[in-house]
Amino acid sequence: MGTNARATPISHGALELVADSQSIPPGREFKLGLHFQLEKGWHIYWVNPGDSGEPPRVEWHLPAGLNPGVIEWPTPQRFQSSTVVDYGYEDAVLLMVPVNVDASLKPQRSAQIGATVKLLVCSHEMCIPGQAELSLTLPVRAGLPVPDNKDASLFTAAQKSLPQAPPQTWKLTAAQTSDSFVLSANFGRRSAGGEITSAMFFPLVESEIRNSAPQKLVSQKTNFQLTLRKSDQLLNPPAWLRGVLVVSFGNSQPDRTFSIDVPVSKNLPVRNPGATKMSSAVGVR
Amino acid sequence: MKRSNLFSILIALALCAVSAAAWAAKVGEPAPDFTGTASSGQTIHLSDYRGKYVVLEWHNNGCPFVGKHYKSGNMQRLEKEWTARGVVWLTIESSAPGKQGYVTANEENDYLAKLQASPTAALLDPTGAIGHLYDAKTSPHMFVVNPQGILIYDGAIDDKPTTDLDDVPGATNYVSLALEQAMAGKPVATAATRPYGCSVKYAESTH
Numbered sequence: 001m002g003t004n005a006r007a008t009p010i011s012h013g014a015l016e017l018v019a020d021s022q023s024i025p026p027g028r029e030f031k032l033g034l035h036f037q038l039e040k041g042w043h044i045y046w047v048n049p050g051d052s053g054e055p056p057r058v059e060w061h062l063p064a065g066l067n068p069g070v071i072e073w074p075t076p077q078r079f080q081s082s083t084v085v086d087y088g089y090e091d092a093v094l095l096m097v098p099v100n101v102d103a104s105l106k107p108q109r110s111a112q113i114g115a116t117v118k119l120l121v122c123s124h125e126m127c128i129p130g131q132a133e134l135s136l137t138l139p140v141r142a143g144l145p146v147p148d149n150k151d152a153s154l155f156t157a158a159q160k161s162l163p164q165a166p167p168q169t170w171k172l173t174a175a176q177t178s179d180s181f182v183l184s185a186n187f188g189r190r191s192a193g194g195e196i197t198s199a200m201f202f203p204l205v206e207s208e209i210r211n212s213a214p215q216k217l218v219s220q221k222t223n224f225q226l227t228l229r230k231s232d233q234l235l236n237p238p239a240w241l242r243g244v245l246v247v248s249f250g251n252s253q254p255d256r257t258f259s260i261d262v263p264v265s266k267n268l269p270v271r272n273p274g275a276t277k278m279s280s281a282v283g284v285r
Numbered sequence: 286m287k288r289s290n291l292f293s294i295l296i297a298l299a300l301c302a303v304s305a306a307a308w309a310a311k312v313g314e315p316a317p318d319f320t321g322t323a324s325s326g327q328t329i330h331l332s333d334y335r336g337k338y339v340v341l342e343w344h345n346n347g348c349p350f351v352g353k354h355y356k357s358g359n360m361q362r363l364e365k366e367w368t369a370r371g372v373v374w375l376t377i378e379s380s381a382p383g384k385q386g387y388v389t390a391n392e393e394n395d396y397l398a399k400l401q402a403s404p405t406a407a408l409l410d411p412t413g414a415i416g417h418l419y420d421a422k423t424s425p426h427m428f429v430v431n432p433q434g435i436l437i438y439d440g441a442i443d444d445k446p447t448t449d450l451d452d453v454p455g456a457t458n459y460v461s462l463a464l465e466q467a468m469a470g471k472p473v474a475t476a477a478t479r480p481y482g483c484s485v486k487y488a489e490s491t492h
Contacts, residue, residue, distance in 0.1 A: 051422040052484035054446055082413070082487035084422050120448070126385050127483045129349050129448040207479040232309050232420060233440055233477040 008132045011121045013038035017113065017134035018094075020155040021145035024066065024111055024138050027103030030145050032068070032136075034058065034095040034117060035154060041123045043090040046076035048204055048243075050086035050211045053127065054120045056095070061114030063140075065105035069098040074161035075244055075257040076202055081124050085211035087202055094158040108140045163244045166258040174241040174264045181209065181228045181241055181264065188222065195219050197250030199226050201260070204242040207233040239264060309420045312439050312476045316430040319415045321377070321408035324393035329375070329406055336432050338372045338464060342404070342442075343379065343416065345386030345424035346396055348483035349448040354425065357453045361402050367464060368405060376404040379416030381488035386424065387411060413487040423482030429463045429473075438463035440478035 007014035014037045021030040034056070036044055045053040060068050073095065076087040115134045120127055166172060171186040183201060196219045203209050213229035226245075230237075241264050246257045310317055316339075318332045331339065342360070345351055354360040364374045378393065380386035388396065393407045410416055419428060429438035443456035463473045 052482060054481065081484055082489055083417060083420065084484040084487070086484065118447070122483070125486070126347060127349060207477070232311055233479055235312070235477050 007035075007037070008134055010036075010119065010132050011128040011130050012042040012123075013121060015117065015119070015132050015134065017115055017136045018151040018154065019113075019136060019138060019148055020096075020151065022138070022148050023141040023145055024063075024101055024105070025145040026065070026101050026105040026107075026140065026142055028145065029098055029100050031155060032097045032099055032113065032115075033151070033155060033158065034071075034097075034115070034134075035092070035151075036089070036095070037092045038090055038121065040091075042121050043077075043079060043086075043088045043123075044093070044119060044121055045086065045088040046202070047071070047073050048087055048202070048206050050079075050088075051084045053086050053088065053122055055088075056117055056119040058097070059116040059118075061112075061116070062099075063105075063111045063113070065102035066113070067100040067102070069100070072096045072098070072158075072162055074158055075163055075246060078200065078202070079124075080212070083212045086122075087211075094154050096155065096158050105140055107142055110137045111140050112137055161257075163257040163259040166245075166260065172260065172262045174262045176230075176237055176264055179230050181230065183226045183228065183241060183245070183260065183262070184223065185225075186223045195221055195250070196224050196247045198248040199224065200246045201226055201228055202244040202246070203228075204244070205238065207231045208238060208241075209234075237264060310418070310428065310436050310439060312436050314436060315434050316428065316436040317418045319418055321375075321410060321415055323406040323408055324388075324390040324397070325406065326390065327406065329408060331430070332434070334373045334430075335434055338367075338432060338467070339430040340367065340372055340374045340460060340464075341419065341428040341430070342374065342376045343421040343424050343426040343482075343485060344376045344407075345378065345380055345483060345486065346388065347385040348424045350446075350482035351424050353448050353450055353453060354442065355400055355402070357450045359453045360425075361400065363458070363461065364403050367461075368403060370464075370468075372464060374404040375406055375408055376402070377408045377410055377415060377421070379410040379413045379421060380486040381413065382411055384486035384488075385483075386486055411488075413485070416485050416487060421480075421485050423480045424485060425482050426480035426485070427460050429460060429467075431467055437467055437473050438476055439480075441480045444478075446479075446481035 007016040016035045018033045018035050045055045047055050049055055079086045113136045117132045120129050169187055173184050175182045199217050201215055208231055210229040210231050216227040218225045242261050244257055245260045246255055248255050321329050323329050368374050378386055378388055425442045427442050431437045442460055443458045445452035445456040459475055466473050
């Protein structure tokens with residue numbers, strides 16, 4: 001049986017290292033998780049923190065044979081203070097990390113998993129940096145891993161909050177003008193879910209879009225376009241537009257969140273009234 | 286009229302005026318002119334310094350990212366080095382009254398003396414008018430203007446977006462690089478980066 005880690009206090013909250021399994025399974029994958037619980041009014045940051053702040057950074061101290069992947073970031077929230085817009089999480093969040101285990105790892109009674117987490121916890125008023133040393137002890141056992149019941153619901157909820165692949169019926173494209181990106185989705189025929197009533201794009205990469213700018217949505221039964229102002233710090237337009245798109249359907253359906261990863265058309269579209277095709281223009285600014 | 290009401294109205298007007306302008310500072314374009322009050326009491330215009338390089342440093346004395354550069358003596362060193370070479374260094378506080386980083390003129394002068402910081406001037410911008418004109422997002426957020434009044438750098442002070450003092454010595458300082466390259470007549474290789482730090486504590490918009 002694994003030793004459950006006690007939550008380590010951090011500024012205005014607590015942090016604990018958890019696992020979705022009661023043992024480390026050789027030749028298979030399991031998940032570790034950084035479980036943040038924050039006091040009301042305090043937040044941590046997403047992989048792209050937005051205009052200010054910094055995301056948590058983890059350094060793993062793992063036994064040989066454990067290969068950690070990258071953090072699986074749940075859909076972030078948007079925090080706005082005057083003209084400064086940040087992306088992150090308040091209240092509680094589980095940052096999951098998949099770990100691949102070498103098949104050659106021998107069974108053992110207890111293996112020590114450690115993590116050094118550098119973090120920044122902020123309110124609207126101030127930021128407090130910190131560092132937490134976390135540890136978790138688990139046995140290494142052959143065979144299918146047994147779920148950790150205590151934390152199973154945490155992992156289930158976190159899995160649900162991850163952005164999903166967009167529907168296959170959506171044809172997604174991204175174009176650009178001198179000052180904006182335009183993300184377009186064509187459903188082909190009427191979308192089964194109904195018209196989208198609101199949309200918010202969270203860019204994965206810093207300094208691509210102006211985080212504080214409103215995102216203009218033009219929504220119809222068979223398509224929508226979302227206009228994103230370019231960042232003032234963007235000098236070379238990216239080849240790909242990557243991020244998370246949160247859409248609302250207006251009826252009683254819950255919001256859906258999708259992972260967006262589309263190439264950005266190199267050419268500036270020349271817009272003629274009524275034209276549906278984009279002609280290439282001279283160069284990109 | 287009560288002083289606090291007048292102040293709120295002034296903030297609202299300033300924000301309305303600034304947000305109405307689609308203009309934000311952009312690298313390669315003229316840096317927006319502004320008028321500010323220094324902690325010395327002097328009135329300062331950016332255009333006063335045409336013919337010189339100007340560094341704008343957004344500041345908040347409570348922010349740990351700013352603290353990294355002052356506790357290590359890094360910012361003081363930069364100010365000394367560059368002002369000695371004829372660069373104008375303006376440290377700017379855009380925190381609203383009551384918010385972290387807000388300082389009165391006396392408090393700012395005491396702070397500068399205590400930390401042995403030597404900017405050309407410290408501008409007090411509690412309405413956030415100058416901050417919004419430049420869309421200053423963080424403290425620190427750095428801008429460099431060339432002698433022709435063109436913005437040649439906008440972004441982070443260096444390439445280590447952390448609060449660790451250990452990260453100061455090995456960091457690539459974008460401000461120094463921009464000044465060195467521009468002074469040598471070369472193009473600025475890294476003209477814009479994501480500024481890192483705490484959010485600027487502006488007054489909340491009333492509209």
